[in-house]
Amino acid sequence: MELIKTGIAGLDDLLNGGIPRGNQVLISGGPGTGKTMLSLEFLVRNAINGRKGIFFNLEETGEKLKEEFLSAMPNLKEDFDKVIKKGTLILSGRETALRVRGGKGDNPYEIDNLIAQLSETIRNEGAELVVIDSLSVFSLLTDESSVYKRSMYLLTETLQKLNVTSLLTIELTERNVSALKFKSEFFIFDGLIVLYQMIENKKRISEIEIIKMRGNSHSFDVLPYQILPQGIKISVKNMGLY
């Protein structure tokens, strides 16, 4: 089994080497926990090594994303510019995002169209890695939980067929992780990583946990992380054995 290194400091230790190639991994967490930064850093780090990645930004414009990323991780500017220029990192999704916003909602065909479009872009670009930020857009397209669940199945099936490794972000504010673990639409993903924020002694602490990762062992520890100018850093010094 081939492992795709995330290149994020500490995360590959947690993942016992990386993400098994072909896995579809959900990155969930509350607002501002770093889901977008982590996913984009993953693509930048891999693009530097020649693995082509595509970032579907379904939430904001490409310019704003770039600005935010480089303001949070200014040390990665040179790498970022290089991979954009080389074409190993592609930022996409703006038209899709605008259209989804203008859509009427509650139309399964809209969801099918969206997935077909993502799929066509991935195929045309020949991308090996994919980020979809975020899946919340799918819930905007329907009020029906059954339609939403079906769209998650169709999406993971499509990504599997394309043979890509992907990170899919989702906003989850639920404090209770066990509720999250048992949400049925999450069973279909190969991996589930959760970013938490909690207050300890009036200080906000960010922590990361790998809940599952098919095809590989991983740490069961919940470890603190920071968003630093040189990228995300997970403190693994107190990590136990797998």
Ligand SMILES: Nc1ncnc2c1ncn2[C@@H]1O[C@H](COP(=O)(O)OP(=O)(O)OP(=O)(O)O)[C@@H](O)[C@H]1O
């Ligand atoms: N210039 C900066 N310097 C340091 N940290 C920053 C900077 N800009 C952003 N951050 C950190 O990055 C976090 C935002 O990260 P990100 O946008 O990836 O979160 P998110 O989980 O995707 O949020 P959302 O749910 O709103 O999409 C901020 O909460 C802050 O901690």
Ligand SMILES: [Mg+2]
């Ligand atoms: Mg985000």
